[in-house]
Amino acid sequence: MTASQQTSPAPVVTLSGARKAFGDNEVLRGVSLAVKPGEVVAIIGPSGGGKSTLLRCLTLLETLDAGSLSYGDLTVAQDEGGRTRYVKGPELKQARDRFGLVFQNYNLFPHMTVMKNISDAPIRVQKRPRAEAEAEARALIAKMGLEGCEEKVPCQLSGGQQQRVSIARALAMNPEVLYFDEPTSALDPELTAEVLRVIKELAAENMTMVIVTHEMGFARDVADRVIFMDGGVIAEEGPASQVIDHPREARTRAFLSRLEE
């Protein structure tokens, strides 16, 4: 182990005391989470447990009612006496630069080719030179095993291919952390395997990732830490060998045994 790894590095993202309600329905009831560089976190749990809402708050698609959120040294949302106050536009834009999100149903832009889906945001949003952005897009296409698909449009691809394009699209922005919202839930087992393989490769390259998933085997393989969410709180967390294989909490055990049925 090198010296830099021994001193605990600053987290890429820190969320503390997160609360979020939709009307009377409290979906997040005090969630705290910090993700270190290179760490892979898997979030598991029953539907309605707050997993997706947590991800949507982390990616600024929803605003917190209470709690704080920061990306590295950049404070995005600050809790002020139980109410969250968000920073202004330019800083939010800066924060968006730090993370990427892979959606369950891909949300690729259907009218753009694979190449354009991946390179458009780097060119248009990050103002990078076209040649550079396209060269990087080509490298990502190769990495995702999508050679020959550059000029195809999403509707010509399988679900697994589309999901790999959306991973490439997120990676093209060079995020510090990549979020996945049930990335294989819309895929059949064969296509699931090819997407999971890509995510495993990213894990091997020390990409920081937070993955909401129902694939327990995958979570066990890839995650440094597994978080079990239920009822809007983190009910249990720890290494996969503990949370999945030897859960301490009764509700974790109940959830896992339901999955096995």
Place this chain on the structure above:
Amino acid sequence: MDIATMLQMLFEGFLVSMQIFAFTLVGAVPLGIVVALLRMSRIAPVRLITRLYISVMRGTPLMLQMFAIYFAPYYVFGIQLSTDSKWYATIVAFIVNYAAYFAEIYRSGIQSIPRGQYEAAEVLGYSRVQTFVHIVLPQVVKRILPAMGNEVITLVKDTSLAFSIGVAEMFSTAKALVASQVSMLPFAIAAAFYWVFNLIVEMVLNAIEKRLDYYHD
């Protein structure tokens, strides 16, 4: 009068009809976008006023709107009407009327784009304007094309309404010829002009549709 002279006169009228058609499209296609965006504004009074505007434009005859716009400068501001007034009133009435129809078509298209498209764009850091121009609008164009085709074809025929206010477009010419020549032939020729032109409109629409056929969603 021989047929050649008749054709010549009708063709001159047709050119005027085409001017009404072209000016209306050039004005109403972009104005419709503005109206659609106002109709979906976050500010309730803006939404309400825009709804009222659309309701009046769709709910009253275009012919009446032309007269209203023609006479308004005189009755409201006491401005003397000139010979050009009829022409301007016609163009303005057509534009504001068609913008209302176009706006509702645009709105249906914009609201049919899935939320996920906006969310993907937001996470990637696209600004609101960039999202609308580069992500939403191209997809909207494809979705609204059939509905827009209907309106554009209707517009070709609606240009004949300018007859009522006394603009010398093709239908006015045809009616005058029918009376003076005691023959229905001018009407038949005018109908042929409208139809042939609409055939061309259909071809253009088909070509655009084909161009956008490279993807589906």
